[in-house]
Amino acid sequence: MAFFSKLKERLFKSSSKLEEGLDAIVEEGGVEEPPEPDTPDPTPAPDPEPTPLPDPPPVPDPAPVEIPSRPDEVPQAPPVEIPVERATELPQTPPEAPAPPTPLEIPETKAEAAPARPGLLGRLLGRGDTPAVTRRALDDDMLEQLEELLISADMGVDTALRVTANMAEGRMGKRLSSLEIKQLLAAEITRIMEPVARPMPLYPNRPQVVLVVGVNGSGKTTTIGKLASQFKAAGKSVVIAAGDTFRAAAVEQLQVWGDRAGVPVLTAPEGSDPASLAFDAMTRAEADGADLLMIDTAGRLQNRADLMEELSKIVRVIRKKDPSAPHNTLLVLDATTGQNALSQVEIFQKLADVSGLVMTKLDGTARGGVLVALADKFGLPIHAIGVGEQIDDLAPFDPEDFAAALTGLER
Numbered sequence: 001m002a003f004f005s006k007l008k009e010r011l012f013k014s015s016s017k018l019e020e021g022l023d024a025i026v027e028e029g030g031v032e033e034p035p036e037p038d039t040p041d042p043t044p045a046p047d048p049e050p051t052p053l054p055d056p057p058p059v060p061d062p063a064p065v066e067i068p069s070r071p072d073e074v075p076q077a078p079p080v081e082i083p084v085e086r087a088t089e090l091p092q093t094p095p096e097a098p099a100p101p102t103p104l105e106i107p108e109t110k111a112e113a114a115p116a117r118p119g120l121l122g123r124l125l126g127r128g129d130t131p132a133v134t135r136r137a138l139d140d141d142m143l144e145q146l147e148e149l150l151i152s153a154d155m156g157v158d159t160a161l162r163v164t165a166n167m168a169e170g171r172m173g174k175r176l177s178s179l180e181i182k183q184l185l186a187a188e189i190t191r192i193m194e195p196v197a198r199p200m201p202l203y204p205n206r207p208q209v210v211l212v213v214g215v216n217g218s219g220k221t222t223t224i225g226k227l228a229s230q231f232k233a234a235g236k237s238v239v240i241a242a243g244d245t246f247r248a249a250a251v252e253q254l255q256v257w258g259d260r261a262g263v264p265v266l267t268a269p270e271g272s273d274p275a276s277l278a279f280d281a282m283t284r285a286e287a288d289g290a291d292l293l294m295i296d297t298a299g300r301l302q303n304r305a306d307l308m309e310e311l312s313k314i315v316r317v318i319r320k321k322d323p324s325a326p327h328n329t330l331l332v333l334d335a336t337t338g339q340n341a342l343s344q345v346e347i348f349q350k351l352a353d354v355s356g357l358v359m360t361k362l363d364g365t366a367r368g369g370v371l372v373a374l375a376d377k378f379g380l381p382i383h384a385i386g387v388g389e390q391i392d393d394l395a396p397f398d399p400e401d402f403a404a405a406l407t408g409l410e411r
């Protein structure tokens with residue numbers, strides 16, 4: 001199955017909520033119109049200035065390794081390009097000036113997916129085969145309804161206001177169909193998400209140390225297993241360190257994932273010092289000439305001071321072996337937690353130097369709107385998304401697919 005269909009089918013039960021909400025808003029105050037030979041272009045006339053988005057933080061831009069798509073769709077592992085720059089130089093990269101916001105282009109409209117039922121006049125005149133389209137003039141009431149809908153879809157107040165303001169720019173009073181509204185919204189979401197859609201960068205350091213952080217249950221273990229499997233399929237040698245030494249079950253779980261991925265998992269006795277395990281794992285990965293060392297960590301936010309100390313001790317210890325480590329600090333977030341994901345980013349940015357995100361559980365009952373809020377607020381790269389519990393259910397983040405799936409557009 002093409003990835004988009006899978007995304008659409010499994011990604012957002014919430015997308016149907018958004019999709020239905022948009023349909024309802026247009027239906028509510030709209031008027032059914034006979035189809036026009038030329039669908040009126042809802043894009044504004046000349047050059048409106050959309051509300052600018054906040055400056056995104058600099059995104060490291062080394063030649064990344066593409067996390068391969070599902071193995072069944074990618075018969076061969078993609079080539080890995082190792083960038084010339086060292087990881088340590090990356091954080092100092094000066095912020096790039098963001099591209100000035102441009103007015104939204106509505107993508108080519110396919111045949112207007114209008115209500116299948118013809119209008120009354122059409123039916124009376126026997127023109128039932130050409131569907132009518134309901135359009136609603138964009139006014140303050142409609143904008144308010146759109147804002148509320150986006151907020152209820154977890155986009156957060158600030159982002160929802162900015163998105164609707166940009167959608168309305170130059171279009172007040174225009175009559176828009178629900179398809180056109182969806183296209184406008186999808187284009188706005190894509191614009192916000194594009195700068196953050198970045199595969200996890202690979203560096204020439206051996207081992208490249210990837211610290212994986214996140215609250216318990218967010219999907220760290222599963223994500224490490226999926227990533228290890230994909231990097232291995234891409235020809236990389238990987239070592240995993242089971243750094244959550246306080247929970248025997250967590251260690252066992254990671255071992256299961258390591259076995260599935262065919263990757264060694266280093267463990268330590270329950271209750272032992274995670275930093276000392278990290279040091280041993282570093283020694284082993286160096287001795288083995290491993291390309292990647294992925295370190296799982298505890299996610300107990302209940303005692304933040306302890307967790308902070310634990311994470312910084314791991315970092316101190318691995319820096320004795322490689323002062324530029326860790327090269328990536330991945331924060332794994334459970335998308336079903338909605339707005340809570342925003343506060344988790346804030347907290348983990350204080351605990352560790354988060355360099356990128358993996359969003360899990362974007363299947364099932366996920367509430368995908370929070371990704372838009374995250375991108376808008378923090379601008380952290382989204383390296384991959386989890387769309388299931390199987391080893392190959394980790395995909396690169398594609399902003400256009402995501403925006404289409406969220407708004408209920410066909411692609």
Ligand SMILES: Nc1nc2c(ncn2[C@@H]2O[C@H](COP(=O)(O)OP(=O)(O)OP(=O)(O)O)[C@@H](O)[C@H]2O)c(=O)[nH]1
Nearest residue numbers: 216217218219220221222250360361386387388389
């Ligand atoms: N549906 C779905 N479930 C997922 C996904 N990623 C992880 N899970 C499930 O979420 C649960 C928690 O995942 P773990 O990987 O154990 O999470 P963790 O952060 O390591 O949790 P601790 O071991 O408690 O620290 C498991 O049941 C996983 O199968 C995903 O993308 N989609």
